[in-house]
Amino acid sequence: RKEVEQDPGPFNVPEGATVAFNCTYSNSASQSFFWYRQDCRKEPKLLMSVYSSGNEDGRFTAQLNRASQYISLLIRDSKLSDSATYLCVVNPDMRFGAGTRLTVKP
Amino acid sequence: DTGVSQNPRHKITKRGQNVTFRCDPISEHNRLYWYRQTLGQGPEFLTYFQNEAQLEKSRLLSDRFSAERPKGSFSTLEIQRTEQGDSAMYLCASSLPFEGESTGELFFGEGSRLTVL
Numbered sequence: 001r002k003e004v005e006q007d008p009g010p011f012n013v014p015e016g017a018t019v020a021f022n023c024t025y026s027n028s029a030s031q032s033f034f035w036y037r038q039d040c041r042k043e044p045k046l047l048m049s050v051y052s053s054g055n056e057d058g059r060f061t062a063q064l065n066r067a068s069q070y071i072s073l074l075i076r077d078s079k080l081s082d083s084a085t086y087l088c089v090v091n092p093d094m095r096f097g098a099g100t101r102l103t104v105k106p
Numbered sequence: 107d108t109g110v111s112q113n114p115r116h117k118i119t120k121r122g123q124n125v126t127f128r129c130d131p132i133s134e135h136n137r138l139y140w141y142r143q144t145l146g147q148g149p150e151f152l153t154y155f156q157n158e159a160q161l162e163k164s165r166l167l168s169d170r171f172s173a174e175r176p177k178g179s180f181s182t183l184e185i186q187r188t189e190q191g192d193s194a195m196y197l198c199a200s201s202l203p204f205e206g207e208s209t210g211e212l213f214f215g216e217g218s219r220l221t222v223l
Contacts (some may be wrong), residue, residue, distance in 0.1 A: 006148075031119040032204050034211055044149065044198060087148050091210045095141060096148040 003027060006088055006097035014105055017078050021100045023088035024070040032091040033064055033071045038099065039086045044087055077105075078104045108132060112198050112215035120223050126184045128220040131200030138181050140173055141210065142196040149197055155181060156203075156222055188222045195219050 006023045013019050025033075033050035050062040050071050061074040063089065071090075075082055085099040111130040130171040131138050134162050141149035152171065154162045170188075175181040185192055191200050196216045204210030 023177075032211075033210050034209075041214050044212075045214070046211050049209045076196060089212070092202050093151075094154065094212065095151050096141070099148040 003093050003095040003098075004088060004097040006086075007100050008084060009100040009102070011102045012105060013078055014070070014090070015078060015080060018074065018076050018106070019078055019102060020072055020074045021086055021102075022070055022072050024068075025088075025090045026069070027090065027093055027097075029092040030069075030071065031091070033062075034089050034091075035062060035071075035073045036087040036089060036096075038087055039084050043097075045052065047051050047086070075102075078102075078106065080104050110198060110200055110203030110213050110215035112196075112218050114218060115216065116219045116221075118221045118223065121190060122187055124186045125188055125220060126182055126185065127198075127220075128180060128182050129200075129215060130180045131198070132213055133179075135200035135202055135213070136178065137201045137203065138175060139199045139201075140181070141182050143197055143198065143217075144193075145197045152183070152196075172202050185220075188220075190222050193220055193222045211217075 035047040036044040037047045038044040039083045050064050059076045069095045083104045085101045086099045087099045113128045124128045138155045140152040143149045153173045155175040170186045173183045197217045199212040201212050203210040
């Protein structure tokens with residue numbers, strides 16, 4: 001089993017749609033969790049950290065389920081500019097999932 | 107600019123040649139990571155330093171790859187006898203440990219793109 005696994009995607013959604021991604025991790029000792037966004041041919045950039053109680057940043061909501069060992073990312077009212085690849089990574093291993101590609105269409 | 111810096115940004119080389127990439131992390135970050143990324147894949151872990159100590163190295167990394175961080179600041183990644191399959195983006199990231207107010211998030215450089223002909 002890979003350390004981190006993500007929904008394979010790709011996700012093609014219309015503007016305004018709500019979309020959710022999941023990411024499962026294998027190391028039960030994982031301590032911190034992150035969602036990164038990567039645009040084509042650019043480096044990954046932090047989108048948001050994931051806290052135990054869940055957290056929200058505008059249209060983005062991240063959740064952690066320690067019992068089932070997964071994290072999720074919910075994007076509401078999606079915009080064209082949300083089109084990117086979304087990567088999850090967990091600490092301490094710092095292994096990335098393969099990424100889920102999102103395309104938001106007009 | 108106090109972000110992570112990588113050089114060179116692009117490198118084209120012939121098969122069999124050696125190449126070296128350099129990464130300058132954020133100055134107060136004691137952790138430094140190297141990843142390799144090919145099109146359509148997530149970053150693949152290569153190796154990790156805490157200060158000057160190389161604490162982990164991927165089993166996928168062949169003996170042709172070596173990384174150093176001699177003074178606990180900048181790091182180099184060398185690939186010897188390059189092969190076409192080494193063509194990829196090589197990403198460096200740095201972080202603080204997950205403790206106190208630090209979440210341990212990774213800060214990436216812009217990457218070094220290698221093309222092996």
